[in-house]
Amino acid sequence: MIYAEEIIQQRVARELHPGTLVNLGIGLPTGVSRFVSPEWGILFQSENGIVGMGARPPEGMEDEDLADAGGGFVTAVPGSATVDSAFSFGLIRGGHLDATVLGGLEVDEAGRLANWMVPGRMVPGMGGAMDLVTGARRVIVAMQHTAKGRPKIVPVCTLPITSTRRVTMIVTDMAVIEPTDDGLVLRERAPGVSVEAILGATAARLIVPTDIAEMQFLRIAV
Amino acid sequence: MIYAEEIIQQRVARELHPGTLVNLGIGLPTGVSRFVSPEWGILFQSENGIVGMGARPPEGMEDEDLADAGGGFVTAVPGSATVDSAFSFGLIRGGHLDATVLGGLEVDEAGRLANWMVPGRMVPGMGGAMDLVTGARRVIVAMQHTAKGRPKIVPVCTLPITSTRRVTMIVTDMAVIEPTDDGLVLRERAPGVSVEAILGATAARLIVPTDIAEMQFLRIAV
Amino acid sequence: MKNAITPEAAADLIPSGAVVMIGGFMGVGSPHRLIDALVAAGRGELTIIANDTARPGFGIGRLISAGLVSRVIASHIGLNPDTQKGMLSGAIAVELVPQGTLAERIRSAGFGLGGVLTKTGLGTLAADGQRIIEIDGEEWLYAPPLAADFALLHADRADYNGNLTYQLTATNFNPLMAMAAKTVICEPREILPVGAIPPDAVDTPGVLVDHLIRRAA
Amino acid sequence: MKNAITPEAAADLIPSGAVVMIGGFMGVGSPHRLIDALVAAGRGELTIIANDTARPGFGIGRLISAGLVSRVIASHIGLNPDTQKGMLSGAIAVELVPQGTLAERIRSAGFGLGGVLTKTGLGTLAADGQRIIEIDGEEWLYAPPLAADFALLHADRADYNGNLTYQLTATNFNPLMAMAAKTVICEPREILPVGAIPPDAVDTPGVLVDHLIRRAA
Numbered sequence A, B: 001m002i003y004a005e006e007i008i009q010q011r012v013a014r015e016l017h018p019g020t021l022v023n024l025g026i027g028l029p030t031g032v033s034r035f036v037s038p039e040w041g042i043l044f045q046s047e048n049g050i051v052g053m054g055a056r057p058p059e060g061m062e063d064e065d066l067a068d069a070g071g072g073f074v075t076a077v078p079g080s081a082t083v084d085s086a087f088s089f090g091l092i093r094g095g096h097l098d099a100t101v102l103g104g105l106e107v108d109e110a111g112r113l114a115n116w117m118v119p120g121r122m123v124p125g126m127g128g129a130m131d132l133v134t135g136a137r138r139v140i141v142a143m144q145h146t147a148k149g150r151p152k153i154v155p156v157c158t159l160p161i162t163s164t165r166r167v168t169m170i171v172t173d174m175a176v177i178e179p180t181d182d183g184l185v186l187r188e189r190a191p192g193v194s195v196e197a198i199l200g201a202t203a204a205r206l207i208v209p210t211d212i213a214e215m216q217f218l219r220i221a222v
Numbered sequence C, D: 001m002k003n004a005i006t007p008e009a010a011a012d013l014i015p016s017g018a019v020v021m022i023g024g025f026m027g028v029g030s031p032h033r034l035i036d037a038l039v040a041a042g043r044g045e046l047t048i049i050a051n052d053t054a055r056p057g058f059g060i061g062r063l064i065s066a067g068l069v070s071r072v073i074a075s076h077i078g079l080n081p082d083t084q085k086g087m088l089s090g091a092i093a094v095e096l097v098p099q100g101t102l103a104e105r106i107r108s109a110g111f112g113l114g115g116v117l118t119k120t121g122l123g124t125l126a127a128d129g130q131r132i133i134e135i136d137g138e139e140w141l142y143a144p145p146l147a148a149d150f151a152l153l154h155a156d157r158a159d160y161n162g163n164l165t166y167q168l169t170a171t172n173f174n175p176l177m178a179m180a181a182k183t184v185i186c187e188p189r190e191i192l193p194v195g196a197i198p199p200d201a202v203d204t205p206g207v208l209v210d211h212l213i214r215r216a217a
Helices: A002-013 A028-035 A085-093 A129-135 A195-200 B002-015 B028-035 B085-093 B129-135 B195-200 C007-012 C032-041 C060-065 C081-089 C099-110 C174-180 D007-012 D032-041 D060-065 D081-089 D099-110 D174-180
Strands: A021-024 A043-046 A050-054 A075-082 A099-102 A106-108 A138-142 A169-171 A175-180 A183-189 B021-024 B043-046 B050-054 B075-082 B099-102 B106-108 B138-142 B169-171 B175-180 B183-189 C019-022 C046-049 C069-074 C093-096 C116-118 C132-135 C138-143 C148-159 C181-192 C211-213 D019-022 D046-049 D069-074 D093-096 D116-118 D132-135 D138-143 D148-159 D181-192 D211-213
Touching: A002 A028, A002 A138, A002 A169, A021 A028, A028 A099, A028 A138, A043 A075, A043 A085, A085 A129, A085 C099, A099 A129, A129 C099, A183 A195, B002 B028, B002 B138, B002 B169, B021 B028, B028 B099, B028 B138, B043 B075, B043 B085, B085 B129, B085 D099, B099 B129, B129 D099, B183 B195, C007 C032, C007 C211, C019 C174, C032 C060, C032 C148, C032 C181, C046 C060, C060 C069, C060 C081, C069 C081, C081 C093, C099 C116, C099 C138, C099 C174, C148 C174, C174 C181, D007 D032, D007 D211, D019 D174, D032 D060, D032 D148, D032 D181, D046 D060, D060 D069, D060 D081, D069 D081, D081 D093, D099 D116, D099 D138, D099 D174, D148 D174, D174 D181
Parallel strands: A021 A043, A021 A099, A099 A138, A138 A169, B021 B043, B021 B099, B099 B138, B138 B169, C019 C046, C019 C148, C046 C069, C069 C093, C148 C181, C181 C211, D019 D046, D019 D148, D046 D069, D069 D093, D148 D181, D181 D211
Antiparallel strands: A043 A050, A050 A075, A169 A175, A175 A183, B043 B050, B050 B075, B169 B175, B175 B183, C116 C138, C132 C138, D116 D138, D132 D138
């Protein structure tokens, strides 16, 4: 499982553009930052109000006024900036955020993401997710390919969607998939994973080009 | 003329409430601050972005980053705050400004102010005037009763109005007039000015109660 | 100049049934002493407008756990099972609003604007029963201004004019709520003499603040 | 990290016919060296979005006096007779917008919102030809977002990340315009090493800024 998460995180890291602003969702997406070199000059936004969020501080150096969107302690990198909630979402909605990386419960053939509620069971609220999916220049979904063996990439979302917008890319522990006008296109397979295995774990129709490259990773020390 | 202005300014000063935020328009209204005691704890807003504007600085102590809405140098009182233009008008439009004191070209029987343009001749733009008249809790018009002998208080504004809103009070060198549901009510006359003189200098219909008090002034050293 | 009052005196100002905005994000930047006083005062049937309801027994979660809240307008309640339970059982009416829309709705009320036009939530459950306004052939979701009777804020520093400064991510909704409530009560970490906070450092001008809470004894 | 360029190099980026926002209020908080370089470059047919056009020969007034401006969107032109003459003669198309509405229109574009709903200007000439939207029986004047190709800003301090701070009333429209233009060019008084401006002091995060102007030699 940890290996699966690392595959996803490492592959997503490659998608981030040097010198841009990126928002990583709580959970699996947060770990993407482990595979991002400081040299790339990427600034991480946390929607609760910081541009330039850093790693968790060493024990004893936490500050009660500096947390991420999950309420966990973080640090601020040199050259960071703090903003209020309206400004933070101005950055998101106004297209100033190059990419958001979010977890997903389902993605469907139209590239629509569902990640904020399971009716009658789990109603956490959308938090910043709807703004992020609507406003970021690129939306990257980072999730396990299946949940308890059930495909999460489905013909049509059965859960309430987060936005009608088509996400930019889906990165799972099995594959990289790109939603297009024609539907979901399989772009890459994880190391050692066959196209057949991907098709078997996907409920949605996948367009499969002739050559499916294996995911490549950057060599970043963790 | 200077005496006339002082009458207006002194009388307007009495209308300001201690501990509130007040915006004074450029020109005659600016001079109201001369008759306001620091002890009242009134903060002056200048819509270009300061809450707590102070007097003109002594020669040689001007700062090119600190000016009023006319571009003239000012100071900042202790406990002042600077804000951007959106915030400044949030204060105005959001009802956080207790009073605005503005000059006028005309006021009519509906209590509507015209003070931002003379078509074909003077088109300065409304600047902040429309927001101020629309948003301030109280709008006080401070102006000469006539212009070159022509009444400025008229049945219906001939010039483009600044807002459909009824202003709170009109203070001139001759009178204090209050717009009401029934029309313009004469409330006070300037020292030595008769009700007949006021009626003669006013084109609008004035409601004249039996007792018209003379304007009272506070004794503030200038 | 503003007198600094105790949290208890501030809680006494707030009646049962009040609509109360509370600053903070998962308790970071929330006025914890004020919340404690409000719990102690036992005012009920409160409507709480806030980003979230923190965790059970922490921050706004203390009001939820005490059963004093009948309605919540927030963007996220996922880390407070008590709020979720209250929502599913019907004990608490919960209106979930996308976080950026919530921020703009509060700002809109405080800035005297007529509401928010956003793409966020179009075509989702968040648009259910909401008005869609078409402008030049494009659809926008309309969200109305959101005001309150009281705003309970945290700040880092204040002066006795009521000027406030916030620190790092403890800023969040505090400056927006300072504009949007009839009565604004702030609990700063410290209160400085007037003039000690330079004008450019002030985040919320003191004219917006009605009451400051005294420092802890 | 951003390289600091000369005003001349910045002016070279701006073609004739561009839509250009310029910060400042009667020249206070305007990027004067950038304006001078733009005048020297002689780019014409510019649309200028700004609070005002300052005075003849000063700030934005220099662009007007040089005949380089064909369109102005501003709240006030009263202290620049050249702009007024241009407007009355038809040489310059002038759109006058109430100052608070102008600020919100720019913010609206930069914040990804669909426009502004305001009471300001209702029933006046400012509402001529504008859309009125009724909400719960109340009328609001709709004003569309206002974006630009370029924003030319002044700041007090910058760091090499592009983080900006403004000082006193030189703030005005600068932080709003920093959000609302495709290319943002800022002329700070000084440029500090990254890390020298604390996060709470930053008014405009550097991610919004494309180019910094080098300090004067």
